[in-house]
Amino acid sequence: MSLLTVKDLKLQFGGLLAVNDLSFTVEKNSISSIIGPNGAGKTSVFNMITGFYRPTGGEIELDGISLINKKPSQITKLGMARTFQNLRLFPNLSVLDNVKSGMHCRTKQAVWGALFQTKSQQEEERLIEKVALDCIEFVGITKNMKRSAKNLPYGAQRYLEIARALATKPKLLLLDEPAAGLNFEEKQYLIQLIRRIRDEFSITVLMIEHDMALIKEISEHITVIDYGWKIAEGTPEEVLKNEKVIEAYLGKEEVV
Amino acid sequence: MKKYKNQTLLLLIIALFILPFFLNSYWLDVLTLVLFYVVLTQGLNIVVGYTGLLDLGYAAFFAVGAYTTAILMTTFHWSFWLTLPVAFLFAVIAGVIIGTPTLRLRSDYLAIVTLGFGEIVKILATNLEITGSASGIYGIPRPAIGSYIMSTQKDFYYLILIVAILSIIAVYRLGRSRIGRAWIYIREDEDAAEAMGINRIRLKLLSYASGAVIGSIAGSIFAVKMSAIAPLSFSFLQSVMILLAVVLGGLGSIPGVVIGAVLVIVLPELLRGADDWRHLIFGVSLVAMMIFRPQGIWPSKNGTEDATDMDENGKSNDPNQSMSV
Numbered sequence: 065m066s067l068l069t070v071k072d073l074k075l076q077f078g079g080l081l082a083v084n085d086l087s088f089t090v091e092k093n094s095i096s097s098i099i100g101p102n103g104a105g106k107t108s109v110f111n112m113i114t115g116f117y118r119p120t121g122g123e124i125e126l127d128g129i130s131l132i133n134k135k136p137s138q139i140t141k142l143g144m145a146r147t148f149q150n151l152r153l154f155p156n157l158s159v160l161d162n163v164k165s166g167m168h169c170r171t172k173q174a175v176w177g178a179l180f181q182t183k184s185q186q187e188e189e190r191l192i193e194k195v196a197l198d199c200i201e202f203v204g205i206t207k208n209m210k211r212s213a214k215n216l217p218y219g220a221q222r223y224l225e226i227a228r229a230l231a232t233k234p235k236l237l238l239l240d241e242p243a244a245g246l247n248f249e250e251k252q253y254l255i256q257l258i259r260r261i262r263d264e265f266s267i268t269v270l271m272i273e274h275d276m277a278l279i280k281e282i283s284e285h286i287t288v289i290d291y292g293w294k295i296a297e298g299t300p301e302e303v304l305k306n307e308k309v310i311e312a313y314l315g316k317e318e319v320v
Numbered sequence: 321m322k323k324y325k326n327q328t329l330l331l332l333i334i335a336l337f338i339l340p341f342f343l344n345s346y347w348l349d350v351l352t353l354v355l356f357y358v359v360l361t362q363g364l365n366i367v368v369g370y371t372g373l374l375d376l377g378y379a380a381f382f383a384v385g386a387y388t389t390a391i392l393m394t395t396f397h398w399s400f401w402l403t404l405p406v407a408f409l410f411a412v413i414a415g416v417i418i419g420t421p422t423l424r425l426r427s428d429y430l431a432i433v434t435l436g437f438g439e440i441v442k443i444l445a446t447n448l449e450i451t452g453s454a455s456g457i458y459g460i461p462r463p464a465i466g467s468y469i470m471s472t473q474k475d476f477y478y479l480i481l482i483v484a485i486l487s488i489i490a491v492y493r494l495g496r497s498r499i500g501r502a503w504i505y506i507r508e509d510e511d512a513a514e515a516m517g518i519n520r521i522r523l524k525l526l527s528y529a530s531g532a533v534i535g536s537i538a539g540s541i542f543a544v545k546m547s548a549i550a551p552l553s554f555s556f557l558q559s560v561m562i563l564l565a566v567v568l569g570g571l572g573s574i575p576g577v578v579i580g581a582v583l584v585i586v587l588p589e590l591l592r593g594a595d596d597w598r599h600l601i602f603g604v605s606l607v608a609m610m611i612f613r614p615q616g617i618w619p620s621k622n623g624t625e626d627a628t629d630m631d632e633n634g635k636s637n638d639p640n641q642s643m644s645v
Binding site for chain 1: 490493494496497498499500501502504505508509511512513514515516517518519520526530622623624625
């Protein structure tokens with residue numbers, strides 16, 4: 065059963081074709097990756113899936129529901145969460161308040177409840193706090209709870225972004241280069257974390273990554289794109305042996 | 321410190337309630353004006369402090385409230401209290417009108433559009449017949465509670481004091497709710513907020529509307545207190561002074577903004593002795609404030625406790641802080 069279906073996706077910026085007729089599916093409960101050289105269009109694909117870019121053509125479906133022409137906030141509510149390539153935390157807010165943001169789309173109290181501190185408002189606040197605390201504990205940054213996000217060590221900021229995404233209770237989690245800037249130990253921890261997200265919460269994970277060792281270790285399915293075209297897909301073993309992939313990464317062998 | 325917070329607040333409120341008996345009418349008037357500014361700055365605090373939308377035309381909402389009440393009371397002979405819900409409604413409409421074209425704008429552009437909106441409202445008030453053109457509306461009746469007619473300085477002082485306390489409670493509670501946090505997320509990073517499932521369009525409009533409602537209540541009370549209003553009270557300078565109080569006190573910080581309101585009104589009064597120099601001294605002190613304490617007098621900590629953390633570790637992890645030294 066596929067959770068995410070992308071069909072003939074196209075993105076054009078003026079004369080530049082950033083993504084061309086890209087089709088792929090992400091199976092439920094899988095850990096999948098999109099790889100490709102710099103500028104291949106990976107993040108553009110993420111931005112289209114999450115509603116930040118409007119595709120020029122094609123179809124994107126999450127669990128059978130079309131995501132075309134939906135706002136990012138609506139897509140999040142449908143069960144998709146993301147992290148950003150360059151961290152996009154709420155820098156001056158505490159770790160706890162950062163993570164609470166995820167629960168916004170799962171709760172509904174408005175001005176009235178806030179002004180009169182109604183019983184349902186207080187219950188909801190307790191629920192928001194509990195979910196946020198659970199997510200913070202899950203990624204292992206509980207001791208930093210009250211610190212502002214900008215004062216956390218870089219690795220913890222990456223985990224915080226994941227905790228915040230988990231708090232939206234997604235079906236599908238998109239990670240945009242989650243290992244960028246992490247050291248070896250932090251990468252090992254990240255691998256464990258991604259596995260636990262899938263195994264404990266049954267959340268499907270789709271990520272963009274450059275670190276081949278990491279990809280090989282946890283990805284079950286890889287889609288390779290270059291210049292906006294899909295050039296290969298399959299299991300890590302299949303893909304990394306693929307000639308086109310080697311060519312895209314290392315360049316063509318000179319014919320003497 | 322925290323333990324005595326409630327007691328201190330309670331003492332302060334009691335002091336404010338008995339203060340009119342010890343003040344001469346000049347200082348009572350200054351204090352009343354301070355309280356008007358407390359209400360106005362709390363309203364603007366939602367828009368600028370929480371949501372991070374620069375608004376240079378906030379006096380327009382003050383005008384909407386004042387003119388709605390004034391027109392309904394003079395032309396249509398309504399009771400003051402009945403004009404409040406109408407002013408509320410008009411403020412929401414005005415908030416949405418200013419909000420809608422600015423949704424996609426940021427910083428400089430947003431400032432210019434809000435500035436234009438403020439001027440439009442003032443120019444409308446100056447030229448429309450129903451608003452009494454340039455001379456404004458006078459002879460606004462006094463509000464009545466039962467058979468008691470509010471007319472003394474003290475009556476209006478207590479009215480605005482109660483409204484100020486209520487608006488502080490409202491803004492405080494909103495800031496710590498799901499809605500308030502969403503506003504702050506938009507201020508911190510609009511795109512990330514949207515990615516977290518926050519509908520930024522709806523929440524920005526709600527922010528403008530909430531700020532507008534608080535401003536309009538201050539306007540309604542202003543109309544009956546002065547019993548005459550004119551476009552001059554709702555000029556660009558008024559918007560700037562309200563914004564100044566918010567920035568001076570500390571964006572998004574409730575005690576900070578209250579202190580800002582006090583300073584903006586009381587400082588020029590205290591400097592009256594300096595005659596011609598007072599505006600210069602006031603201006604220079606503002607410039608000095610922004611240079612030496614750009615975050616405001618009482619900045620909002622947003623619920624973070626970095627300071628204690630730093631004491632434990634003996635160092636700060638914030639690269640910005642170490643750079644600025």
